[in-house]
Amino acid sequence: MAQKASSKYDPTFAKEVFEKVDSGEEIKKCMQCGVCAASCPLADKMEFSPRKIFTMIRAGERQKVLASKDIMLCTSCYTCIVRCPRKVPVMEVMHGLAHHALRSGFVPRKESSKFGKAFWDCIYKTGRVDEGVAARNYYLADGLVAGAKRGLEMKDIALNMLKHKRMNIMSAIPGIQGKKIKNIATLQKMLDKAEAMGKGGSK
Amino acid sequence: MDKKLGVYVCKGCGIGDAINVEALSEAIEGLDVTPHLFKDVPVLCSKEGVDTIKADIEGEGINAVVVAACSPRVLYDVFDFPGCLLERVNLREGVTWCQPPGEEDTQMMANDYLRLGITKISKSELPEPFKPEEEISKRIMVVGGGMAGLTAALEGAKAGYEVVLVEKEAELGGWKAKFYKEFSAPYNDIHDLSVTSLIQQVQGHDKIKVYTASEIDKTAGGPGLYSVDIKSNGGSAQEKIGAIVMATGWKPYDPSNLEHLGYGKFKNVVTNIQMEEMAKAGKIVRPSDGGPVKKVGFIQCAGSRDPERLPYCSAVCCLATMKQATYLKQMDADSQAYVVYKDIRTPMQTEDLYRKVQRDGAVFIRGEVESVSEQGGSLVIEAMDVLLNDKVRLEELDLVVLATGMVPTSMPAEIPKKEMPAEGGGTELREVAPDSGFFSTPALRLQYRQGPEIPTLKYGFPDSHFVCFPYETRRTGIYAAGVAHRPMDSTQAKSDAAGAMLKAIQVVEATAVGAAVHPRSGDMTYPDFFMQRCTQCKRCTEECPFGAINEDEKGNPLPNPTRCRRCGVCMGACPERIISFKNYSVGMIGSMIKSIHIPEEDEEKPRAVVLVCENDAYPALDMAGLQKLRYSPFVRVIPMRCLGGLNLVWIADALSRGVDGILLLGCRHGDDYQCHFIKGSELATTRLSKVAETLNRLALESERVKVEEVSIADAHRIPEILNEFMETLEGIGPNPYKGW
Ligand code: SF4
Ligand code: SF4
Ligand code: SF4
Ligand code: SF4
Numbered sequence: 001m002a003q004k005a006s007s008k009y010d011p012t013f014a015k016e017v018f019e020k021v022d023s024g025e026e027i028k029k030c031m032q033c034g035v036c037a038a039s040c041p042l043a044d045k046m047e048f049s050p051r052k053i054f055t056m057i058r059a060g061e062r063q064k065v066l067a068s069k070d071i072m073l074c075t076s077c078y079t080c081i082v083r084c085p086r087k088v089p090v091m092e093v094m095h096g097l098a099h100h101a102l103r104s105g106f107v108p109r110k111e112s113s114k115f116g117k118a119f120w121d122c123i124y125k126t127g128r129v130d131e132g133v134a135a136r137n138y139y140l141a142d143g144l145v146a147g148a149k150r151g152l153e154m155k156d157i158a159l160n161m162l163k164h165k166r167m168n169i170m171s172a173i174p175g176i177q178g179k180k181i182k183n184i185a186t187l188q189k190m191l192d193k194a195e196a197m198g199k200g201g202s203k
Numbered sequence: 204m205d206k207k208l209g210v211y212v213c214k215g216c217g218i219g220d221a222i223n224v225e226a227l228s229e230a231i232e233g234l235d236v237t238p239h240l241f242k243d244v245p246v247l248c249s250k251e252g253v254d255t256i257k258a259d260i261e262g263e264g265i266n267a268v269v270v271a272a273c274s275p276r277v278l279y280d281v282f283d284f285p286g287c288l289l290e291r292v293n294l295r296e297g298v299t300w301c302q303p304p305g306e307e308d309t310q311m312m313a314n315d316y317l318r319l320g321i322t323k324i325s326k327s328e329l330p331e332p333f334k335p336e337e338e339i340s341k342r343i344m345v346v347g348g349g350m351a352g353l354t355a356a357l358e359g360a361k362a363g364y365e366v367v368l369v370e371k372e373a374e375l376g377g378w379k380a381k382f383y384k385e386f387s388a389p390y391n392d393i394h395d396l397s398v399t400s401l402i403q404q405v406q407g408h409d410k411i412k413v414y415t416a417s418e419i420d421k422t423a424g425g426p427g428l429y430s431v432d433i434k435s436n437g438g439s440a441q442e443k444i445g446a447i448v449m450a451t452g453w454k455p456y457d458p459s460n461l462e463h464l465g466y467g468k469f470k471n472v473v474t475n476i477q478m479e480e481m482a483k484a485g486k487i488v489r490p491s492d493g494g495p496v497k498k499v500g501f502i503q504c505a506g507s508r509d510p511e512r513l514p515y516c517s518a519v520c521c522l523a524t525m526k527q528a529t530y531l532k533q534m535d536a537d538s539q540a541y542v543v544y545k546d547i548r549t550p551m552q553t554e555d556l557y558r559k560v561q562r563d564g565a566v567f568i569r570g571e572v573e574s575v576s577e578q579g580g581s582l583v584i585e586a587m588d589v590l591l592n593d594k595v596r597l598e599e600l601d602l603v604v605l606a607t608g609m610v611p612t613s614m615p616a617e618i619p620k621k622e623m624p625a626e627g628g629g630t631e632l633r634e635v636a637p638d639s640g641f642f643s644t645p646a647l648r649l650q651y652r653q654g655p656e657i658p659t660l661k662y663g664f665p666d667s668h669f670v671c672f673p674y675e676t677r678r679t680g681i682y683a684a685g686v687a688h689r690p691m692d693s694t695q696a697k698s699d700a701a702g703a704m705l706k707a708i709q710v711v712e713a714t715a716v717g718a719a720v721h722p723r724s725g726d727m728t729y730p731d732f733f734m735q736r737c738t739q740c741k742r743c744t745e746e747c748p749f750g751a752i753n754e755d756e757k758g759n760p761l762p763n764p765t766r767c768r769r770c771g772v773c774m775g776a777c778p779e780r781i782i783s784f785k786n787y788s789v790g791m792i793g794s795m796i797k798s799i800h801i802p803e804e805d806e807e808k809p810r811a812v813v814l815v816c817e818n819d820a821y822p823a824l825d826m827a828g829l830q831k832l833r834y835s836p837f838v839r840v841i842p843m844r845c846l847g848g849l850n851l852v853w854i855a856d857a858l859s860r861g862v863d864g865i866l867l868l869g870c871r872h873g874d875d876y877q878c879h880f881i882k883g884s885e886l887a888t889t890r891l892s893k894v895a896e897t898l899n900r901l902a903l904e905s906e907r908v909k910v911e912e913v914s915i916a917d918a919h920r921i922p923e924i925l926n927e928f929m930e931t932l933e934g935i936g937p938n939p940y941k942g943w
Contacts, residue, residue, distance in 0.1 A: 007588060007595040009541060009566055028561050031547070032569060032590055055590045058566055086558075 010060035017057050022096030022199050027054045029086045036080035036090045046070040050080060050090050053097070066101040072109035074098075096199070114141045122178070127187050130178030131161065132171025140174065204328055206288070209240040209265035210321065211256055213247030213272035216295050221304035222313045227271070230314030234798065236325040240265060247272045248281050260284060267324050271317055274825045288327050288786075292320035296828030297840060308808070308836035315799050315839050322798040327786040330727040332717025333764040339427035340443040341711040342367060343704070345450060346419065346646060349377020350693045351685020352450035353401045354700035355707075359448075360410040362708060367442050368405065369433055373416045375402045377452050379693060383482035386526045387694050390555035393526045398693075414440070422447070423650040425751070425766035426680030427714035445711035446680045448703045449657065449665070451646050453609040453686035456506050456513050464502055464605055465575035471582055472575060472603045474505070475523045482530055489601050491580070496538065496601040499531060500584045502572055503544035505605035515662060517608030517690040521548045524606045525556040532563045540565040541597050543572055543586050553692075568595060575603055609690045613643040613656065614663025637661045638677075640750060649678065653750035657681060664689055668879060672721060674703045677881055679720065679749050679766045682706045719769045722818055722879045723844065729764040730773055733781040743773040743782060748847070748882040770880035771848030775890065780850060789850045792841060796853055799839050801861040804941045809837050809863040809932050813925070814849065817842045818879040819915040820868035826918035834922040835929040838866070846870075846910075847883025849890055854908060855897050861941035864907040864932045867891070868924070871912045884912070904935050 017024040030051070037049035048056065048070050056065050065071070071094050080090035101108050118138035122129055135154070140147035151158075151172070161167040170176050181187065210231070212224050224243040231238070240259055244252045247270065259265045267288040272278075275291035282289065294313055302309040341364060345356045348370030359366045374380065379398040386393055405411050420432040420439065429444035458466045458474045465472040470491040473481075481487050487496045501524045506512040521544070528540040542565055549557040561567070570588040577583070582600040587593075618634045621641055625631040635641040640654020643663065649655050657665045657676045665683040667675040674682040684703035685696040710720050719726040743760050744752040751766035752773065774782045780789045802808040815821045821842050827834065843849070846869035854865055869884035870877040878884045888910050895905050909931075911924050 007591055007593050009568065009595060009597055011539065011566070014566075028564065029558065031557075031561070032567075052590065055588075059588070059591055059593075059595065 007059040007061065009058065011058075013060045013062040013065070014058050016062070017097070017100075020199050021093070021100045023089050023092040024096055024100075024199065026088050027057060027093055030054045030084075030088050031086055033085060035083050035085060036088070039079045039083045040074075041077060041079065042073045042075060045073055050094060054088075054093075065097065066104060066106040067108055069109040070094075071097040071101060072112040099198070114138055117141075124188060124191060125180075125184075126178045127181030127184045128178065130168070130171055132158075132167045132169075133176070133178045136172055136174065144174075204266070204288075206236060206267040206325065207263070207265050208236055208238045208267045208269065208321070208324065209256065209259050209263070210238040210242070210269045210271065210317070211247055211252075212241075212243040212317075213252070213270070213294070214243055215246040215248070216273065216299070217304070218272070218294050218299045219243075219245075221299040221302070222294070222310050226310055227313060227317055230800075231317055231321055234318060234321050234325070235794075236321060238269075238321070239263065248278050253281060256282075256284065260287060267327075269317070269320050269324055271320065274828075276822060276825055286329070288324055288329060290320045290324040290327070292316050293825075293840075296825040300828035300831055301834055302836050303833070306836070311800065311802075311808070312836050312839070318798040318800070319795045319839070319841065322795045323786075323791060326788070326791040326794055330785040332727045333729050334717060335428060335765070337428055339711070339715045340429070340445040341365070341427075341715065342442070342444050343446050343448060343707045343711065344369065344429070344431060344442065344444040345448045345704075347377070347450035347452050347685070347687065348372075348375040348405075348413070348415070349450060349452045349685065349696075350379045350398055350401070351452065351687070351696040351700040351703075352377070352448070353398065353405050354697045355448045355450055355684055355704040356405050356411050357401065357408065358701045358704045359708065360408045362704070364410070364708060364711075366411045367414070367431075367444065368411055369414045369417050369419060371416070371418050375405065375413070375415060378476075381483065382479045384526055384530055385693060386522050386553065386556055387692075388552060390553050391559055393529050393556070419646065419648055421650060422647045425763040426710050427765050428763075429680070445714065446682070446707035447647070448682050448684050448700070448707050449647070449676070449687050450684045450700060450703075451612045451687040453611055453690070456517075456607040456610050458505075458605060458607060460512055461506050461605055461607070464505055464572060465577075465582070465603060466505075466605060469575070469577050469582060469603075471601065472605065474605050474607050475520060475527065476607070478527050478602075478604045479523075482527070482534075487531065487534060487602070494601065495535075496531075497535070498539050498581075498597075498600050499528075499541070499602045499604060500582065500597050500600045501528065501540060501542045501604045501606060502575075502584070503542065503547075503606045505607050507606075507608040508545060513608050513610065515608070515690070516548060518548060518550070519690060519692045520606035520608050522553055522556060522692060524604070525549065525553075525560045527604060528560045528565045529556070529563065532565075541568060541584075541600075542566070543568045543570060543584060543597075545569070545571070568597075570595070609686055611659075611663045611687055613646065613659055613665070613687060615642065615644045618642070637663065638666055647681070649750075650753075651678070651750040652744050652753045653747075657683070666881065668877070668881070670877070671879065674699075674706045677749060679751070679768055680707070680710045680714070714765050719767070723769045726769045728784040728786055729767050729769060730762060730771075730782050730784055732760060732762060733783075734759060736779050736781045738779055740778060742776040742778065746776040746847075746882070746886055747773050748880050768880065770845040770883060771843070772845060772880060772883055772886060775848040775850050775886065777850075780852065787844060787848075789852060792843075792850075793853055793856050795841055796857045796862070797860060799862065801941060804937045809929065809937060810861075811835075811838050811864045811866055811925075811928060811932060812853075812857050812862050813838045813840045813866045813868060814846065814853075815840050815842050815867075816846050816869040816879075816884065816913075817844055819870050819877065820913040820917075822915050823913050823917045824868075824921055826915075827921035830918060832918070832922050834925040837929055838925050845878070845880045845883035846887035847878075847880055847885075849887040851890055851894060851897060854891075854894055855901070858898070858901055858903055858907065858938060859940055861938050863935075863938045864909070864928065866908075866925070866928045867910040868913045869910065871914065877914060884910075901940070903938070906931055906935060907938070 037051045074094040122134045139150045269290045271292035273295040274293045298313045344367045345352045356366045356368045384393045417435040420434040423430045433440045570586045573585045584597040588595045620632045622630045623633045638658040643656035665676040682703040684700040739758045753761040755761040872885035
């Protein structure tokens, strides 16, 4: 069977990454040595590995890259950054790509992105992470019934946390927010600015 | 010379505890020479020790000194008595440090070594340096006026030597001068050509005489005594020369072999050389229609690293592509380069240039090109991308640049043929081997019996002992530099040229005082021929690895002592045994072997003569001693300049006297030879293969004679090699000729 020539090294996507992804341009330095892939503790969970993601960008594989769960799997362990002989900030590029994928309407890994959003909202609104609120909003993202079901699955842990005063019972109630820090408006201003500074611009 | 012999035994470094010095003096009774003095000294290398010897030389007229102490490889500056014969007997590394102290066998070993040393000195004469009638020239000729040749010339002139530079083209500068830009340090960018200023400096130097549009018609003589005929358009000239730096450079790999990459089929497929020429002319355009060039595909290793084409990596074409991609971008910011590669090879700091090209946005695709084709007037490269594990198709390319490699100019376009003896008698026309002097493209036109050019390796690069003597060729006094030597970039070529020039300076200086160059640097002896008995068999001329022996009109061997490296291969080759040195000869080693005491059969003390190459195996033995490794006390080591000096008569002599076996330790031979005289250990092995005959005649087992390859790093293997050989001999049983 004649294999279809699938990659044409169309530079459009690479340009998009260079321009719109945080640290995107850094991948130009990559020499495909594979040290990052060999160092990454998540590599065996990934389909491609960071190295291949970078070459796919240059090959123009927009769909495959942005839909890949690999870019969401990075746990920020920093091993790749420490080891990359070309000083590519691999981890930052992975996060930049994940962010760019979400903004561009790709949901490469539903759970991670939903959790990220719940976590972010919590910080943005109150200035701190309230385990109860963050977990509740994360569970409810799929609707009330599904959320209640997942909440019940976790009830042992929740009870333990309550017992040790690690969680407030009130936060399980939808709509309730955790306690805000003082001057939350100042923090929000800072966060807005940080987002605007990123290549993706403000949401 | 009338010898007055003084023997000095050192008791330091444990020697005095391990052996009985009185017994030593008894052991040497009955030898051809009787020492005038025999002294033992607590520490011979101390000031008192050396002064004792000096006082005896002064007061007693001692003119032959035997120092029985440490290895001759150490303290040679301490035991240095000008005008005296000197023999070092290695009692420390060779006996005390590798044998148990106080044992009878240890004592017998020391006794024998002292007997060997005294026998040797009794057969030696003081060398007289070779002084030709003609005056030695210290001028150095550089052949080739490219980057390497120009640098060599300038370095030589700066060091105060007169240089004659011969370039075949009308202009100096070689390939470099034809280029647009160069890559050189600092590698974060490309640069204007540095060769331009080099040319000016060479042309302006009053110690450098430049011949352009000139060729060498004839190179006669040898180091210090070359007479070179130079043919320039119309005229001719003759120059007296001392040494030669061969910087004949390279040519691009022939692209007509690259049809599979579209060369010759599509006008817009060019080589990196053509790309350079276009850039130099000012504009990069599509050769097909003169249209603009926006998308360029570079194909790396075009023909290189391909067993069918140019099997090696030239180590520069990757950088040439980096350079070209850089100026492509500089000339047109909208252009896009694609580089299809196997590996990018940008060693050391040159990686900076690779980084720059990546930053500039070139796309690198690792894989194998499958096809280059044309589609709508543009080119298409199809390749297997090994990083994506997928096919890629690069379309709408305006230009494809083939990164071709380097071939030395010495590599002939077609392998020359020569009349050679045929198997069934008569002669036939056969291709000559690269390591014959008849392979290379004519450049030096040497008047050597062994062929007009430098023997090379199979790819046309001059043969050398790469590890130890990187500039060496197989012709003493001629040193290769730059790409004539191996593929390299111009920065490397410059340091290579300086190195080769330094070697050329060494050879003229050594020749002027009659001394050898490395590996026997400083040796003043050279082969003497007792011509009356020569049968004109020509073996010496054939086997000398350095082409030192020509032939006179009458067919007699005609030695050229300044070409000689004093290896003694000729001595081993001569069936008439008429070639000898003042302190090294067939007869001398024969007598040494005879001076070994052979115990009676019932004493059960076998004896093996171990002939050891001085360059690698002997140091390994010393090292084994230094590490206090124990080995059989029944071996008797005799150092040789090179195993190539092996004469079969020694084997016959030794065996017929009752020696149980002979072991030869020499360097590796074959394609990756380590022999310091290139062919020596190989020749010894060949000669030994004929020894079975001798053994049969004596009704002896062929296992009694063996060759082993030993490198300088093999100290740990020494006990195993020696002990195993002794076990073999014990297995066979004693030599039946004992006691005859
Ligand atoms: S370690 Fe760095 S250079 Fe190597 S593949 Fe990963 S990103 Fe590229
Ligand atoms: S230098 Fe590069 S292009 Fe040239 S042969 Fe070596 S790897 Fe191939
Ligand atoms: S074989 Fe060795 S010693 Fe003999 S002439 Fe040649 S270089 Fe000199
Ligand atoms: S090898 Fe000996 S006999 Fe033969 S040509 Fe040379 S010198 Fe003469």
